[in-house]
Amino acid sequence: MSTTTPSRPWYCVDRLVDEYVRIAVSQDGGNDLRMLKALKIVRSILVIAAIGTISIYALYLGADPTLVAGLSLPSLAAYAGVEAADYGALVQGFREAQAKSQSTDDTEGS
Numbered sequence: 001m002s003t004t005t006p007s008r009p010w011y012c013v014d015r016l017v018d019e020y021v022r023i024a025v026s027q028d029g030g031n032d033l034r035m036l037k038a039l040k041i042v043r044s045i046l047v048i049a050a051i052g053t054i055s056i057y058a059l060y061l062g063a064d065p066t067l068v069a070g071l072s073l074p075s076l077a078a079y080a081g082v083e084a085a086d087y088g089a090l091v092q093g094f095r096e097a098q099a100k101s102q103s104t105d106d107t108e109g110s
Contacts, residue, residue: 012092013085020093025100033094040090044083051076 008017024033055072059065 008092009088011085012089016086016089017093017096020090021097021100024094024097033090033097037087037090037094040083040087044080044087047079048076051079 058068
């Protein structure tokens with residue numbers, strides 16, 4: 001079912017983009033993807049703030065700064081990378097779904 005287009009950026013995971021396109025086309029015309037996009041942004045902010053808060057609190061309690069930095073920085077980097085890839089696929093899927101709906105609207109109007 002994969003409908004990979006050559007215009008997809010390299011950082012977009014094809015499987016995720018195809019899933020987001022399927023969601024957008026099969027359901028509420030993209031409203032679900034808009035909500036999912038907003039929830040992903042809020043979730044990212046909360047998780048990153050939580051990791052930062054826990055790290056600062058651990059330093060406040062007297063934890064070894066090398067240990068805290070060694071655990072928190074890779075965690076933040078890995079989480080941000082996963083979220084960026086997922087968000088990129090979401091945006092690409094939303095764009096492809098919009099293009100698909102516009103092309104069907106154009107063919108119906110002819």
